[in-house]
Amino acid sequence: MNKEYIASAYQKLQASICDGLEKLDGKSTFSSDKWDRTEGGGGITNTIVNGNIIEKGGVAFSAVYGPVSDPMKKQLGMSDGDFFATGISIVIHPKNPHVPIIHMNVRYFELSDGTYWFGGGIDLTPHYVVRENAVIFHQQLQTICKSFDDSFYTKHKAWADDYFYIPHRGESRGIGGIFFDHLSESNTTLSKDRLFEYCTKLASSFVSIYSQQVSFGKDNFFNEEELKWRNLRRGRYVEFNLVHDRGTKFGLYSGGRTESILMSMPPLAHWEYDYNPSKGSKEEETLEILKSKVDWI
């Protein structure tokens, strides 16, 4: 299983995820933007807007290669040589405040000295946290993890809790999920093939996992106050992505393709000085959950 095989599998997964999301949405379809990278490789950024369910979403695939750049040496501690990186990245901003934002990413990195690693994860950002739905989400991830390694769910759930924390707000971006990076046969019990299957299993489960979360909230009525709260939470999403997300920051600082990186931005975000939800409101309840670490299972 070489890098071209992995990239090709990711590209096929991108296409099938977009098909699945179009069926889920039932109205809008993806626009496809193919781009080339001057230094080597390129990608396909698929975006969708103004659907029944999805207000703005993106499913991006890329496979890029070339000499290890100065920012990679400086910020990722790499040595001279060539790299190859391929992955899928998804962010969906739904219209209905009762449907959560979702993010999925799988990636593979290889250096010309033969080292390689896999990274990825899925995490959920409900505007309103519903405990039962969060538990179902985490159970599904746990089931996937278990079929690969008994320790993965616990480890990768903790990794997500840590990664998606917003220090300047003292809160989590959402209810977490799983996150992992730099996995290889040298630091796990799995072979390279099995690690690849772990990533593709996550990607191929994405539509079904999200469809279920969508089904819980998509028919809920929502009012102006709930839209305002949705937009405030989207503001937090922007803050996390632009201030803390290591992938976004590295991409922007190192001359990555801005439009593909910032495909994660919401269609509309709102900020209000020192906004505090009223006592006993469901907005306050969500905030309290986001300010604490929860073992969902």
Add this chain to the structure above:
Amino acid sequence: MNKEYIASAYQKLQASICDGLEKLDGKSTFSSDKWDRTEGGGGITNTIVNGNIIEKGGVAFSAVYGPVSDPMKKQLGMSDGDFFATGISIVIHPKNPHVPIIHMNVRYFELSDGTYWFGGGIDLTPHYVVRENAVIFHQQLQTICKSFDDSFYTKHKAWADDYFYIPHRGESRGIGGIFFDHLSESNTTLSKDRLFEYCTKLASSFVSIYSQQVSFGKDNFFNEEELKWRNLRRGRYVEFNLVHDRGTKFGLYSGGRTESILMSMPPLAHWEYDYNPSKGSKEEETLEILKSKVDWI
């Protein structure tokens, strides 16, 4: 002229700027939020929303002190000891897309070893750049600079061009203005008193400078397309502030008061994948100006 005198002058300037902006707006008034800092000092964050002119704005004053923290040592290269920092920071997001966003900041920093410096600046971010208005803005700043030092305008204009550049977009945040930092009697021709006067002159000129810019556009009709463009440009403002602005980043990473730092965020910001204004439109014209460096005078 000691640090308490400077802080007190800045606090008075905050009050008179808020008075002036309320008169300019003619509808909304500022809410005042006084806060204390556990480690020493505090501030007053004045905010205004839903005015005739101003959709969301903030005029913040702070005077904080205490032991030099680890982030200050690490990121600002300071040594052990105590610091004192005071300043005013303003960001105004107007309702009408034909009125520019404005930012003003003056700050004073002192260390227990006796070193001190002043920093500050004013810069303008029109959603639509009107060359004549930009020239007037720069001329006013040049006039102020000239009354202190013949080299200031050229130097501090170039500093602003450099500071407010958004590398990942290849464009400027706006039409610049002046920006300066670490000024003291040791690296300028001016005494400490005169540097202080340079800062207070900028602050006391702020309302009149902005009032003129407001007058150019406030009665212009605007449509949905122009509101969309305004919100897209606000998205760029968010990107600059959260990804590149050194003050914002340092504040958020070092445990500064989040609500006061992020008072600069717009009320509503919009993102659209790979948005390109149509050929020959005034949006395209603005973008072309922002992608080039302009000597306005």
